[in-house]
Each structure stands twice: as C-alpha cells, then as structure tokens.
Amino acid sequence: MNCHLNLPQQRLVINVQIGSRSLLWLGLTLVMFGTTVAHADDKAGSASSRSVPLTENVLFITVDGLRWQEVFGGADESPMNKDFGGVKNLEELRTCFWHDDASGRRQSLLPFFWSDIASLGRVYGDPEQGGSCRVANPHKFSYPGYNETLTGIPDPTVDSNAKKPNSHVTVLEWLHQREPFRGRVAAFGSWDVFPYIINAERSGIPVNAGWQPLDTAGNDPELAALDRLADELPRYFDNVRYDYFTFRGALAAIQRDQPRVLYVAFGETDDWAHAGRYDLYLDAALRTDHYIRQLWEAMQAIPQYAGKTTLVLTTDHGRGDTRVEWKSHGEEIPGSDIMWIAVMGPDTPSGPAKDVSVTQSQTAATVARLLGYDYHADVPASAPPLPGAIREVP
Numbered sequence: 001m002n003c004h005l006n007l008p009q010q011r012l013v014i015n016v017q018i019g020s021r022s023l024l025w026l027g028l029t030l031v032m033f034g035t036t037v038a039h040a041d042d043k044a045g046s047a048s049s050r051s052v053p054l055t056e057n058v059l060f061i062t063v064d065g066l067r068w069q070e071v072f073g074g075a076d077e078s079p080m081n082k083d084f085g086g087v088k089n090l091e092e093l094r095t096c097f098w099h100d101d102a103s104g105r106r107q108s109l110l111p112f113f114w115s116d117i118a119s120l121g122r123v124y125g126d127p128e129q130g131g132s133c134r135v136a137n138p139h140k141f142s143y144p145g146y147n148e149t150l151t152g153i154p155d156p157t158v159d160s161n162a163k164k165p166n167s168h169v170t171v172l173e174w175l176h177q178r179e180p181f182r183g184r185v186a187a188f189g190s191w192d193v194f195p196y197i198i199n200a201e202r203s204g205i206p207v208n209a210g211w212q213p214l215d216t217a218g219n220d221p222e223l224a225a226l227d228r229l230a231d232e233l234p235r236y237f238d239n240v241r242y243d244y245f246t247f248r249g250a251l252a253a254i255q256r257d258q259p260r261v262l263y264v265a266f267g268e269t270d271d272w273a274h275a276g277r278y279d280l281y282l283d284a285a286l287r288t289d290h291y292i293r294q295l296w297e298a299m300q301a302i303p304q305y306a307g308k309t310t311l312v313l314t315t316d317h318g319r320g321d322t323r324v325e326w327k328s329h330g331e332e333i334p335g336s337d338i339m340w341i342a343v344m345g346p347d348t349p350s351g352p353a354k355d356v357s358v359t360q361s362q363t364a365a366t367v368a369r370l371l372g373y374d375y376h377a378d379v380p381a382s383a384p385p386l387p388g389a390i391r392e393v394p
C-alpha cells in the first residue's frame, strides 16, 4: 500500500494551487478584455468563426472503471473487508483512507482531484449537487465506453472488447485531420486495445499501449531503463501494463514532443476491481491521482502549455453498487451506467455542475470545443458539448 504518497503530496498541492490560480486569473483577465482568436486554418471549414477559448492544448485522461462512489465519497465501507473486498490488511487500509466524513475520505483518496480539479474546475455527476452523469450506450463496459467518450456517439453495435479496428472516427482523429493538430496528437494507454479503439493505423496517431516499449525512438536512456524494468517485472495482467509505465510515457511525450492533444488512459483501477482487491483498487486510484497531478504540473512548467491547457478527466463506465457487484459492471449490473466527468482549465468556470444531467457522449464535442472547433455540427450524430464547461457555450 503506497498511501505514503499522501504526505509529500499535500504540500506540493499547495504550490500547484498558487501557480495554477494565478495562471487561471491571467486567463480570466484576457477573457474580460475580449481577447479573441479565430481559426482560419481549418480545411474542412467546420471551425467556428466565433471567438475561441483560451485553451490551446487538451490533456484528456480516463481512469478505467473508477466508480462515482469513490470519486465523491472516498473509500466505501461495504467492500472494506476480507470477504467481499479481498482486503489483506484492513487496519492499514483504514489508516490510509478512512475518515468518518465523506469529504475527508475523498480528499485522502484523490487529493489532487479534490484540492485542485474540483475547486478550480467543474465536476459533473455529483449526486449531492443534484448532478447526473451517465453512460448512454447499452453495454457499460470498456470498448463501447471509450468509443462513446472519444466519438461522442453511443453506438450500440460497438459491443465487444475485441481488438477490432474502430470503424468510427474519434475526436482525436478528427482533430488530427486538421492542420494545426497534424502530428500534434498522441495517446498512451495501459490497456492494449487502445491502438484499435483509436484506430492508430488509419488515424496516424501514435498510440503507445499495453506492454509496448516506451523508448520507440531508441534514443532515450530513461525510457529504455523503464522498458528493461517492464520486461523483468511479473505481469499481473496480460493485456494491461502497470499505469506507472503509461504515466512515464505520457510525461516523456509532454517534455519531448509537446503534443497539443494528449490522451492518457489509465487502467489498473478496473483490473484490481475485477480481481476483487478493493485495497489495491483504492491504492491504484490514489496513485493515478498522483500521476495526473504530475502530468498537469509538468505541463504548467512548459510555455507551450502554461495557462493554455485544459484537463478533461473521466471514466469509461461505472460498476455495481452492492457489496458483491462492486467488482464488475455491464448491462446486467445495475449502476454500471453511472459515472462522472471533470474539466479544469482557463476556459472553465469553477464549482460543481449543479442540477445538471449529462452523458458520456458529451465529452468528445467538449474536447473539440475547447480547442475552438464545432465537432457536434460536423458530426451531427455526436452529442453537444457539456453545458457550462466552457464559458461561451450556454
């Protein structure tokens, strides 16, 4: 259990808050003085002629199967035991994550999410705020969920996790087809199906996923060392690498290539839940929060990204809500459609999305809209952007 991550993290979060608050304030000042930018470079003619947001880059992150129950309530008492939660050391788990109040529990589980993302940005799906956020496809498992998130279309015929090249065009590919984003979109995923979901072959987007080596160019000694480590470590999941490797690949891409759209798909939360280990599921959630904070901080230290980058963070599905079914999800398991989305950046108002109902399919158009493009108009079958995620979108 790595909950010692909590200790140094608390202090670092304060520094990040100061930094990002002043950057956001600068962004707000520019909006008030009416700074506008027009995209004249879109060949398809679908870019808006309206003023566009300040966002120039998007960090788009998914955390596989992380339940709304933990996001909003922190550690859930019902699987915190040996029988239903597979917990090996209950005392240690409680020391790490248990508080009597939900705000203490969620803060210790997801410190960056609750200190920064939720206070500086907007969170959808909090039932305490009257929010609702749902999967719109009928299947409630991974490939259909990622397809819905990335294309904006809850296509019921996408009904398998098989390694089939996606016939649909994701918003990543749609952006990649536009001149400002050509060669500036990249993806890292822990699950080895992402090259198919994003259709790396057709889209031309580099997708590094599963146990693929990170040092693809063969010239980075740090990534090469990580690749050797990945070769030597026991692999608990055949088709999902440890999220640490995904995180390090994404971090290196930020520092080396500075993609304008970076998609990062973490996976361990889902796999530890399926394995019936609630302790390791919580541990993975905390570590993922730590990775997200580091990716965000790394971006804020680079001029290409500082004050001009929006984080869009979500999941691919919910899971069951009962003591037994927390492990799994799908059409037959009630609650698997309930999820959450968070957005933080210079164009996003702060505060929870109160009394708002949204769906997973609204994420794709939100990502494009943040970058000044009307994806929903170009792809009418897709859902519109999230209401209230961007100041100019009603």
Ligand SMILES: [Zn+2]
Pocket: 064, 065, 141, 142, 143, 270, 316, 317
């Ligand atoms: Zn999943």
